[in-house]
Amino acid sequence: MAVGQNVLRKEGVEKLTGAARYVDDIALDHMLYGKTIRSRIARGRIKAITFDSSFDWSRVVVADWRDIPGANFVALIENDQPLLAESLIRHHDEAVLLIAAESKSAVEAAARHDHIDYDEWLPVLTIDEALAANEVLYPPDNVFKRFLIGRGDVDEGFAHADLIIEGEYRVPHQEQLYIEPQGMIAIPGDQTLTVMGSMQCPYYIHKALKQLFNLSDEQAIEIQTTTGGGFGGKEEYPSMIAAHAALLARKAQRPVKLIYDRAEDIAATTKRHPGIIRHRTGVTRDGRLTASEIDIVMDGGAYVTLTPVVLSRGAIHALGPYRCDHVRITARAVATNTPPNGAFRGFGAPQVTFAYEMQMEKIAAALGIEPLELRRINMLREGDVTATGQRLEWSVGASDVLEAAVEASRYTEKCAAVHAFNQRMKDSLQSAHSPVDNKRRGVGLSFFFHGAGFTGSGEARMKAKAGVEITAAGGARILTGSTEIGQGTQTIFCQIVADELSLAVDQVEIEEADTSKVPDSGPTVASRTTMVVGRVVQLAARAAQEKLTQFVAERFGAAEAALIKGRFMAGDIWLANFDEMAREYIAQHGALVAYAQYASPPGIAWDDETYSGDAYPVYSWGAEVAEVEVDMDTCEVIVTHITTAQDIGRAINPLLAAGQIEGGTLQAVGYGLLEELVWDKGRVVNNRLTNYIIPTALDAPEMQTIIVEKAYPHGPYGAKGVGELPMDGGAPAIAAAVFNATGAFASEIPITPERLQAALEEK
Amino acid sequence: MRIAFKINGSEREVDAPPMQRALDVLREALRLTGTKEGCGEGECGACSIIVDGEVVNACLIPICQLQNVSIITVEGLARDGRFDPLQQAFLETGGAQCGICTPGMLIAARALLDVNSRPTRDEIKEAIAGNLCRCTGYVKIIDAIEQAAKLKG
Numbered sequence: 001m002a003v004g005q006n007v008l009r010k011e012g013v014e015k016l017t018g019a020a021r022y023v024d025d026i027a028l029d030h031m032l033y034g035k036t037i038r039s040r041i042a043r044g045r046i047k048a049i050t051f052d053s054s055f056d057w058s059r060v061v062v063a064d065w066r067d068i069p070g071a072n073f074v075a076l077i078e079n080d081q082p083l084l085a086e087s088l089i090r091h092h093d094e095a096v097l098l099i100a101a102e103s104k105s106a107v108e109a110a111a112r113h114d115h116i117d118y119d120e121w122l123p124v125l126t127i128d129e130a131l132a133a134n135e136v137l138y139p140p141d142n143v144f145k146r147f148l149i150g151r152g153d154v155d156e157g158f159a160h161a162d163l164i165i166e167g168e169y170r171v172p173h174q175e176q177l178y179i180e181p182q183g184m185i186a187i188p189g190d191q192t193l194t195v196m197g198s199m200q201c202p203y204y205i206h207k208a209l210k211q212l213f214n215l216s217d218e219q220a221i222e223i224q225t226t227t228g229g230g231f232g233g234k235e236e237y238p239s240m241i242a243a244h245a246a247l248l249a250r251k252a253q254r255p256v257k258l259i260y261d262r263a264e265d266i267a268a269t270t271k272r273h274p275g276i277i278r279h280r281t282g283v284t285r286d287g288r289l290t291a292s293e294i295d296i297v298m299d300g301g302a303y304v305t306l307t308p309v310v311l312s313r314g315a316i317h318a319l320g321p322y323r324c325d326h327v328r329i330t331a332r333a334v335a336t337n338t339p340p341n342g343a344f345r346g347f348g349a350p351q352v353t354f355a356y357e358m359q360m361e362k363i364a365a366a367l368g369i370e371p372l373e374l375r376r377i378n379m380l381r382e383g384d385v386t387a388t389g390q391r392l393e394w395s396v397g398a399s400d401v402l403e404a405a406v407e408a409s410r411y412t413e414k415c416a417a418v419h420a421f422n423q424r425m426k427d428s429l430q431s432a433h434s435p436v437d438n439k440r441r442g443v444g445l446s447f448f449f450h451g452a453g454f455t456g457s458g459e460a461r462m463k464a465k466a467g468v469e470i471t472a473a474g475g476a477r478i479l480t481g482s483t484e485i486g487q488g489t490q491t492i493f494c495q496i497v498a499d500e501l502s503l504a505v506d507q508v509e510i511e512e513a514d515t516s517k518v519p520d521s522g523p524t525v526a527s528r529t530t531m532v533v534g535r536v537v538q539l540a541a542r543a544a545q546e547k548l549t550q551f552v553a554e555r556f557g558a559a560e561a562a563l564i565k566g567r568f569m570a571g572d573i574w575l576a577n578f579d580e581m582a583r584e585y586i587a588q589h590g591a592l593v594a595y596a597q598y599a600s601p602p603g604i605a606w607d608d609e610t611y612s613g614d615a616y617p618v619y620s621w622g623a624e625v626a627e628v629e630v631d632m633d634t635c636e637v638i639v640t641h642i643t644t645a646q647d648i649g650r651a652i653n654p655l656l657a658a659g660q661i662e663g664g665t666l667q668a669v670g671y672g673l674l675e676e677l678v679w680d681k682g683r684v685v686n687n688r689l690t691n692y693i694i695p696t697a698l699d700a701p702e703m704q705t706i707i708v709e710k711a712y713p714h715g716p717y718g719a720k721g722v723g724e725l726p727m728d729g730g731a732p733a734i735a736a737a738v739f740n741a742t743g744a745f746a747s748e749i750p751i752t753p754e755r756l757q758a759a760l761e762e763k
Numbered sequence: 764m765r766i767a768f769k770i771n772g773s774e775r776e777v778d779a780p781p782m783q784r785a786l787d788v789l790r791e792a793l794r795l796t797g798t799k800e801g802c803g804e805g806e807c808g809a810c811s812i813i814v815d816g817e818v819v820n821a822c823l824i825p826i827c828q829l830q831n832v833s834i835i836t837v838e839g840l841a842r843d844g845r846f847d848p849l850q851q852a853f854l855e856t857g858g859a860q861c862g863i864c865t866p867g868m869l870i871a872a873r874a875l876l877d878v879n880s881r882p883t884r885d886e887i888k889e890a891i892a893g894n895l896c897r898c899t900g901y902v903k904i905i906d907a908i909e910q911a912a913k914l915k916g
């Protein structure tokens with residue numbers, strides 16, 4: 001069996017020798033270098049664009065919105081975002097013009113010789129300003145989207161409460177900060193338009209280019225190059241860059257490479273939605289939740305893009321993995337004059353997870369109940385019902401992950417140890433000999449869940465497709481639009497197919513993610529690749545095998561045949577080997593390929609009208625224990641250790657799964673402690689790696705990762721989603737640990753020294 | 764300006780403007796694209812190369828400073844078709860995910876092991892503190908470097 005083994009990364013050797021080709025590593029003959037000219041205001045109207053007559057423009061290609069053959073929008077949910085601004089400017093760094101020239105230096109020189117004059121209007125820059133609606137960006141009230149989730153009767157729930165606890169939580173923007181900046185190369189052909197580059201979702205780009213350039217499915221070709229990280233940042237935005245490069249390439253009739261530098265990438269591309277989340281919770285003295293009212297507002301930025309789906313996931317996860325019979329969740333996303341916020345690992349869930357877990361901390365403190373006990377009392381268990389009315393029927397690892405994390409971290413002992421340490425620190429402060437370091441230590445817990453796959457009816461509508469081809473050499477080739485972005489898609493899919501066809505993993509290969517060669521498996525997002533597309537790949541392998549088995553049975557006149565360990569058998573009789581039969585089939589009938597399509601598990605039902613039902617076919621579960629040390633003089637927080645237990649169903653490749661968990665956990669450390677965008681009139685001020693701080697190896701805590709495997713009956717070999725779950729629980733666990741260490745309650749992240757100092761003073 | 768140096772064991776000479784970034788000369792003139800650009804200002808370490816035993820960011824040094832030096836890039840780590848122990852360890856421990864920081868990480872780790880064959884975890888963290896990774900949480904990178912050190916010892 002390959003499944004369950006730590007099979008080495010399929011594309012590992014190329015990545016370790018420098019041979020892997022990322023988009024910027026590719027140079028084509030006659031290629032031009034492109035650049036995007038962007039707005040320098042957040043809101044207004046373009047008055048005039050002028051080009052210095054002293055500059056030689058003869059060797060520069062210039063394109064604007066009038067060069068677009070189709071309608072001027074990037075296809076997504078509402079199609080409201082133009083590819084290039086025509087007159088209105090809705091955010092700083094919005095694309096206005098495109099230029100291309102023979103070299104990077106030539107295009108930079110040209111960029112300094114054009115000027116855009118504006119009528120500048122008053123921008124709407126924050127959630128509060130958007131809700132006030134003094135300026136209307138999105139009629140009638142600046143609200144892009146609303147959701148209401150209701151269950152039971154909250155008034156009745158509050159009537160049964162002994163205590164009502166209120167909290168308001170604020171979460172910031174976060175930059176994905178893949179280390180490979182965004183980039184594309186477009187190649188114009190006689191009949192075709194090809195783009196290659198760094199992307200998660202070739203078929204998103206396919207849809208956008210077809211529309212913008214009036215192309216058929218065959219004419220628009222999108223190819224993924226080795227991609228240096230995505231984290232959601234390369235979900236929707238690459239459509240914009242691909243189309244920009246394509247517009248220039250069509251006009252120049254030459255290939256055009258368009259690579260963002262870091263400053264442009266941070267300033268212009270999407271980020272995690274900031275939000276304000278308010279909780280009002282009714283509880284009994286013994287710690288049971290009787291009612292929960294939650295209000296979420298997210299900042300969508302200047303265009304709708306993916307905001308409704310991010311908001312939806314946030315709303316559905318807002319109560320957390322807890323039982324409560326009376327729930328009312330309202331969610332809104334508003335328009336502002338800031339760059340559109342978009343997909344980022346977790347997709348609305350990290351925001352609400354911080355809020356609901358800090359609310360649990362607040363409740364625990366108010367009731368004098370140990371935070372761990374409060375979770376045990378209220379956690380969802382098998383057979384329980386979620387906020388959307390979904391009864392949890394299978395693969396509920398809630399209690400398993402919580403108890404595993406508590407035990408592995410020695411949570412209870414640690415709590416006692418840090419209490420004793422802090423007491424010693426306080427005592428010694430009062431004695432004659434003050435300690436050199438005035439430190440406090442704390443332990444904090446978080447408990448969380450994440451729905452895997454698209455929300456609601458998304459997967460049923462998407463009908464993800466994938467294929468498996470059996471080759472003449474007796475191996476297999478996987479045909480899928482799911483991309484490898486570092487998370488291990490290629491390796492995991494090969495493991496699944498190897499086991500289905502009794503092959504060695506190195507006999508299985510993956511076709512390159514090229515829309516002219518592979519079907520649409522849906523985007524590589526939403527923790528859906530292993531669980532959903534992996535399942536489709538498994539079914540396609542079975543279908544291909546079935547085709548060959550039937551052929552073998554007919555050829556030998558057997559009533560039925562079966563593939564057992566590489567041999568076709570009729571009962572005890574050995575008919576033939578797999579590879580010889582594959583060769584024979586292909587010689588007679590041509591390619592041996594079968595496709596499969598995703599179908600939702602039986603009994604899954606979701607109602608988009610009432611926003612109720614089975615929001616996801618299954619959930620992954622996580623629990624995290626963070627240990628921190630706080631310097632009381634500098635208010636600096638160091639995370640010393642994290643223990644995390646995550647139920648992801650069967651781990652197809654435990655090593656790669658642990659890599660996902662560790663990496664996501666550190667991104668969450670960044671979210672909780674370090675990462676903050678600074679804005680000035682709608683412009684990102686700290687759009688560089690010198691001042692947008694992500695964790696380095698020195699900021700990374702030691703981690704203990706425990707994988708809990710509660711098999712999901714409808715996932716491949718029992719697998720669920722893993723990609724996003726690790727991003728959810730880090731920030732609240734750290735904030736809880738800081739609360740435990742210092743008594744300062746952080747209702748806003750990141751917990752910078754400035755913010756912690758303010759919280760300590762408030763205490 | 765003509766600049767001669769030894770790179771990955773071979774003598775090379777390039778003709779380039781003296782202030783051109785070493786990174787561009789490596790990637791464009793010599794087509795050694797294993798050295799990556801992540802920020803262009805010496806923060807991410809994706810362009811780390813070894814120059815006379817020291818790790819430097821190729822995006823920060825002009826090519827004229829490389830006259831008569833000896834350079835190692837990621838392409839020079841494997842010898843005679845055999846992986847450097849670091850490459851093997853990164854593969855086995857899962858130290859590479861998206862792979863964009865990997866060349867720089869390997870270079871920083873190589874320079875460390877060349878002067879300290881048995882580093883502690885803290886020394887490893889210090890040595891790669893100038894190399895940003897957004898995928899791994901650094902756990903498996905540190906594991907890989909530890910494992911490579913043990914293999915060699």
